[in-house]
Amino acid sequence: MIRGENLSKRYGDMQALAPTNIQIREKAITAIMGGSGSGKTTLLRLLSGLEKPSTGHVWFGDEDIAAIPESRLYELREQMGMLFQYSALLNSLNVYDNIAFPLHEHTELDEEVISTIVTMKLEQVGLRGFEELMPSELSGGMAKRVAFARAMSMDPKVVFFDEPTSGLDPISSGVITTLIKDTSDKNHMTSLVVTHDVHAGLSIADHVILLWQGTIIAKGSADDIRNSNDERVQQFLEGRPDGPIPFSRSTTTYLDDITHKPGTVRLEP
Amino acid sequence: MSESGMNQAPALQFFGRLGRRALCSLEQLGDATRLGAHALSLIVARPWQGKHFILQLYALGVGSLIIIAITGAFTGMVLALQGYYTLAKFGSESLLGAGVALSIIRELGPVLGAFMVIGRAGSSITAEIGIMRVTEQTDALEMMAVNPKQRILLPRIIATAIAVPLLIAIFDVIGIGAGYVVGVELLHVNPGAYVAEMVAKVTMHDIYGGWTKSIVFGFMIGMICTYMGYRSEPTTEGVARATTQAVVIASVGVLIMDYILTSFFL
Numbered sequence A: 001m002i003r004g005e006n007l008s009k010r011y012g013d014m015q016a017l018a019p020t021n022i023q024i025r026e027k028a029i030t031a032i033m034g035g036s037g038s039g040k041t042t043l044l045r046l047l048s049g050l051e052k053p054s055t056g057h058v059w060f061g062d063e064d065i066a067a068i069p070e071s072r073l074y075e076l077r078e079q080m081g082m083l084f085q086y087s088a089l090l091n092s093l094n095v096y097d098n099i100a101f102p103l104h105e106h107t108e109l110d111e112e113v114i115s116t117i118v119t120m121k122l123e124q125v126g127l128r129g130f131e132e133l134m135p136s137e138l139s140g141g142m143a144k145r146v147a148f149a150r151a152m153s154m155d156p157k158v159v160f161f162d163e164p165t166s167g168l169d170p171i172s173s174g175v176i177t178t179l180i181k182d183t184s185d186k187n188h189m190t191s192l193v194v195t196h197d198v199h200a201g202l203s204i205a206d207h208v209i210l211l212w213q214g215t216i217i218a219k220g221s222a223d224d225i226r227n228s229n230d231e232r233v234q235q236f237l238e239g240r241p242d243g244p245i246p247f248s249r250s251t252t253t254y255l256d257d258i259t260h261k262p263g264t265v266r267l268e269p
Numbered sequence B: 001m002s003e004s005g006m007n008q009a010p011a012l013q014f015f016g017r018l019g020r021r022a023l024c025s026l027e028q029l030g031d032a033t034r035l036g037a038h039a040l041s042l043i044v045a046r047p048w049q050g051k052h053f054i055l056q057l058y059a060l061g062v063g064s065l066i067i068i069a070i071t072g073a074f075t076g077m078v079l080a081l082q083g084y085y086t087l088a089k090f091g092s093e094s095l096l097g098a099g100v101a102l103s104i105i106r107e108l109g110p111v112l113g114a115f116m117v118i119g120r121a122g123s124s125i126t127a128e129i130g131i132m133r134v135t136e137q138t139d140a141l142e143m144m145a146v147n148p149k150q151r152i153l154l155p156r157i158i159a160t161a162i163a164v165p166l167l168i169a170i171f172d173v174i175g176i177g178a179g180y181v182v183g184v185e186l187l188h189v190n191p192g193a194y195v196a197e198m199v200a201k202v203t204m205h206d207i208y209g210g211w212t213k214s215i216v217f218g219f220m221i222g223m224i225c226t227y228m229g230y231r232s233e234p235t236t237e238g239v240a241r242a243t244t245q246a247v248v249i250a251s252v253g254v255l256i257m258d259y260i261l262t263s264f265f266l
Helices: A040-047 A070-077 A095-106 A111-124 A140-152 A170-187 A198-204 A222-226 A231-238 A254-258 B003-044 B050-089 B093-134 B137-143 B148-186 B191-201 B204-230 B236-265
Strands: A002-011 A014-024 A029-034 A055-060 A080-083 A158-162 A190-195 A207-212 A215-220
Touching (some): A014 A040, A014 A055, A014 A215, A029 A170, A029 A198, A080 A140, A170 A198, A198 A222, A215 A222, A222 A231, B003 B148, B093 B137, B093 B148, B093 B204, B148 B191, B204 B236
Parallel strands (some): A029 A190, A080 A158
């Protein structure tokens, strides 16, 4: 359903994503994993059409969403949902109105029907009775659950999850992970989950893609990834500080920097 | 390197920097025009943004009424005081009404009214849109198939373009009224002469001039403040910087445009 072809992204001199070919499996959960700055979110934003690629195409069905007119992109987005890393609830609207927002915008449903759908979605995320709260009154976990309900309100075919468990306690994290798994399976959705949470990613994904420095270094089922011989993959899975993936991003040596060797020190006077 | 070459380098660097800044400003102006034109072109696209336009018009217009009334009143009052002091030297106190009205309608109403709207409403437009960018609300709107240019920018630009002329009209009326109170009640200028001179000297040409200025200023404020918010760097510091820049650019823009329009309507 979604396919990236020779997809790359540059921000000025920085190559956020090297030319990449990627296929997102239909009606399955694909987890894109990798460390901070590996290009996961860039890839997600390219595949969802929020960013234009520097090179390549993003095929949604047989349409290149990087090249179609804006009006057509908005039509296609009625089939998509997205859960943002920081929830991105509309802070002028309460919980009910946030979840009902896509329904008000894109359907002609009676308010009574919309109200029923909102109640169902809130029950699904365990927040029935919290309709009147404003986003500023919600905890991080609650906001994520409301954002999840909003992403699901139109029963989309494709849902993008950007770091769905980041900043959450283990229970809230488990709730969100279970919700993603259950909803994707029951609704036969195509789900794309960007996460650096190894446990969550491997436990729910049918297909895993591992990124490092803007390049795909491994892909396959969760078991394929677990059993990979690639040292980089194993280092990421085990969270080891030492290995082929360096912890330090410095390009000069530590000794040169602390001894103020000419040409290495970049401190302002 | 020769001595003259070494002396030339800082000058070259200065002009290089100046050129880059000029190009960057030009690029920004082009981007703002394109974004504003794009937003305005969506006025004919469905769904209509009537409800959001009314909400913005209320927030901008009604919300700015008190500050406009206070500014208008005190401007009219101080103009009457200063005008009386000057005119009394020539024995022309009867011209006070005409002087106050012409100053307010032609110049002070549009400019001071625009400044007040920039300070009260323009800055909040920029900050609000900027915060929506920081918190990914504009991205969320996009992903919910709602065009943020149509939903966020368009109603604010149109509301500002309509609210500013109305607010400036109110500013003018209150300013002239306050000038009358000070001139007639406090300084004992003949009320008949005050009103008669005002009616005789203020022409429709003066009113059209002030009216045109207020429409242009309103439109300009809407375009600048929405643009600065929408293109602000999505960080706390970026939003703060964009808000300050929006106020400065819109205020300077009003003064420059005021000169250009005055030279046309003189």
